[in-house]
Amino acid sequence: MSWPRRLSSATASLTAVVSVACCAVTAAAPDVSAGLVFALVSAVLAGALATGLGLFVSRRRPANLVGFLLTFIGLVPPVQTLLDAYAEVSLSRPLPGAEAIHQLAAGLWTLWYAPVLLLMLYFPGGRLPPGRFPRLVLYGVLSVTPAFILVAALDPTAYDPPFEEFGHPLPTLPAPVIWLLVLPLLVLFMALLISSALVMRHRYRTGGPVERAQLKWFRLGAVALPGTLLLCWVNYLLFGELTALIWVGLAALAIGVPSLTALAILRHDLYDVDRTTSAIVTWGLLSAGLLAVYSAVSFTGGLALGRGSAVVSAGVTALVAIVLVPAKNRLRRSVDRRFYPVRERALAAVAALEREVHAGRARPEQLEEVLRDALRQPGLRVGFLLPGGTEFHDMSGSPVAGGIEVRLAGRAIGILDGPCPREVADASALLVETVRLRLELxxxxxxxxxxxxxxxxxxxxxxxxxxxxxxxxxxxxxxxxxxxxxxxxxxxxxxxxxxxxxxxxxxxxxxxxxxxxxxxxxxxRPSSLDDGLGPALESLTLRAPVRLDWRLEGRVLPDDVATTAYYVASEAVTNAVKHAKATNIGVVVGADDDGTLHVSVEDDGRGGADPRRGSGLAGLRDRVAALGGVLHITSGPGQGTTVRAVLPCVS
The missing domain is CATH 1.10.287 (Helix Hairpins)
Incomplete structure (x- = not known):
């Protein structure tokens, strides 16, 4: 077992022990508050989710350090809740060392952010990028976090209720000294956050398509780190105490970051990351707007109307929500233009080409050229799946191996080989279908x-x-x-x-x-056909040098259909004996209710028949096509050959 996986297992075991201890401490309290129970359940669930995802990633990627960092994220909520529960229980039932533990835990909130910063440095490969700058950022994270925890423990400031009676049994420093130490640490912490983002940005610019897609997913989760800090500051500015805003941010750190990280590592191509990002940013801006309106109305209403202004604030916020929701699509388009200008340019180019095609001023075959210009991908190719085919080919007939599928009504009709957003592929479906039908014609x-x-x-x-x-x-x-x-x-x-x-x-x-x-x-025209197709097939059986079984089903056939069916059987039998070295041949002729005749000839020969290498099967295909039918040939090497003709026989 690799050492990152061993670290993940050890951290997961520690998380389980801390969760059990947290439940035991809470159960020992004579009077447990609803807030503590909620915090306990939330911490255990969040820790279990992050730990489980970390173990799963470690199992799939044993040498990747990302799995261990996810289990580290899962350890933080139970540890924080255990310390809070120990302190709260000690208020009603004295517990040894409660005041000292509470003093040491004053700065442990930084542990919520440290593993996310480390993930920003090590994601997605589990290795630190080369260079001096990433190493300096790593050393900064590993040193600033314990330094801040130590300085916070030396703070002599009185605790907030209900712990205002708690003392400081451990040594402390004067308050001015603490501020002189804390402020530089906070500034340094923000600098480390920005530096980690720069490291991730450099990795994105130098990475390949897969690594870029993974980093896009991780970026959605990593936004929770500065978002949580911002929510904390807004929370204290507006309310001066802990509210639901802080818990929303911490939940995003403990749940959102591990979930999106695991998704990025294991299934980065499961969803369209750009589309998801656009939706999250759009709704985030809407929520921020509503929060700003609520805060402003609460503040002004509190000045004018006093405490009863909460109803007014909620009412005004609801009216603003009614106004903002219809503007969601416009806001999303603005977000897309800001964050994804290439995608928006490509969508606009596809829409413009559709209009030009409908007006008769352009051809749908120009789609590939338009996408190359809009996406700035000169190597992009558009492949089309012709009806009855199994491979994608471009306009010149060259195969197109991989890329983003273009689907219409749930079925694949084409493929875009090159970096292209899913929305652009969906918008190109009608043009691809038009080109596909024109190519088929x-x-x-x-x-x-x-x-x-x-x-x-x-x-x-x-x-x-x-x-x-x-x-x-x-x-x-x-x-x-x-x-x-x-x-x-x-x-x-x-x-x-x-x-x-x-x-x-x-x-x-x-x-x-x-x-x-x-x-x-x-x-x-074989004279044996004078008596019908059955006697003609019987004479063919008598002349065949190998075993030939035949079966004729259906009604009397028109002469031209019977003649063509006979020649299909005769040519297929001749090829099976002469080229495929077959020992058993089966011929089945049957008429369907829809007015078609099916002629099927199967042999157990060596296969590999190809109409392009000889004139016999090619001429047979022409004979069948002249009657309005279709000839299918299936002949895998070593798997025998099946020649199947479908002939119209309506009389």
């Missing part, structure tokens, strides 16, 4: 033109073959037969020619010519 027209050319060339070849066969075969025999009959006519009266033998020879020649003509006619 262009491909279909190209295939139809190529098929027409192949059919024309095949027709010319067949015509030349017939001319050659007729000239060399039946035509020669018929000419020879005519010459023999003419010779018999000339010598019929003088008896110099064996007329009977000559006629026998003529009859034999005539029979041979008739047989050759039948063979030529069979090449055009």
């Amino acid at each position: 262009r491909q279909a027209l190209g295939e139809a033109e190529a098929s027409r050319g192949r059919l024309l060339r095949t027709g010319y070849r067949e015509r030349r073959r017939l001319e050659r066969d007729l000239h060399d075969g039946a035509q020669s025999r018929l000419v020879s037969l005519g010459m023999a009959l003419r010779l018999a006519q000339r010598h019929l009266d003088d008896g110099s020619v064996d007329v009977d033998g000559l006629l026998d020879q003529a009859v034999a020649e005539l029979g041979t010519a008739v047989a050759e003509l039948r063979e030529l006619a069979h090449g055009l």
Whole structure:
């Protein structure tokens, strides 16, 4: 087990012990306040969540220090609650060392922030960035935190109620000296916060796409650190005591930071981080506006109306909320323009291209160029998934391997290969679908033109073959037969020619010519089809040198459909025997209720059939397409071949 994982396990065990001790101390109190019970439950739950996430990250990334820092965050709430509970219980039931423990715990609130600062330095790889500056920031965090805890413990100032009777059993320093020490430490602490943010910013600028996405998620959680400090200051300025504002900030530190950190480490691509950030910033600004309105109204109302102004404050705040909520979308657009100008520029460019396409002044194929300019990504490519295909290809036909999928109605239609926000991909869906359909139409027209050319060339070849066969075969025999009959006519009266033998020879020649003509006619259309497709398949079975099983289902077929179905079966069987070395072949012909005929030929050969490498399957595909059908060929290496034709057979 690696040492970061051992640290995580040890910290998790310590958190469990402290949580049990906290529950035991609280249960020992004769009179437990509701606030203490709430703090106890919240601390145990927050600690368990952060600790569990830390252990999970350590298990998945054993050498990464981030898992240990998450368990450190989970340790802080139970420790703080245990010390508070020990002090509160001692008010009603004396406990040993309560005043000394309370004095030492005065500055422990810095432990809420220290692990977050360390995460900002070590996230996401668990290693400190190279250079002197990150090391100085690390040394500052590790030294300022215990120094502040020590100085806070030496403060002689009286405690806030209900601990105003507590003394200071440990040594203290004069109050002016404490202020001289605390102020520089606070300034240094804020400097360390800014420096940690600068380290994280530098890591973001020099990192790759994955590291940048992870840092975006972590940034959402890390904002809780300055946000909590701000809430604390606002809380003391407005109310002068602890209120729910502080607990909101601490909950964000103890729950939000571990959750978003674990999400960034393990599943950074689960959601669109930019969209989430935009929503959080928008609602944060709305909440801040409402808080400012409530505070202002409470202050002015308190001056004018006294304590009863809380109702007025709530009413005015509600009216402001009614006004602000409809302005949410406008505020979000303003946030996006400020934080994500590239994304907003890309969305505007896509919308402008859609308008130009609808007006007929642009082509949807310009989408790739528009996205490259808007996103400033010259290497971005747009891939399209043609119907029936399984791979994405760009406009030139080159494959596009990975990227952000463009989906329409829940199905993938394209892909954007390059850094691109999810919202831009969604906005491009209609343009991608238009280009995809245009590419499909262009491909279909190209295939139809190529098929027409192949059919024309095949027709010319067949015509030349017939001319050659007729000239060399039946035509020669018929000419020879005519010459023999003419010779018999000339010598019929003088008896110099064996007329009977000559006629026998003529009859034999005539029979041979008739047989050759039948063979030529069979090449055009098998004579076995005169009795139907079933007898033709039966004759094909008898001629096959391997086992061939066939099954014919459905009604009587039109002659052109039956002929095409026969040639599909014949060509597929011939290829299986000649090229695939098959030992078993199955032929199934069946008609469906929708007016289509399915011809399926399966063999157990070596597979690897490719229509592009030979004219047999390509010509068969053209023959099927000429009838309005579709030919599918499945032939994996070593997995046999399946030739399946779908033919329209409505009569």
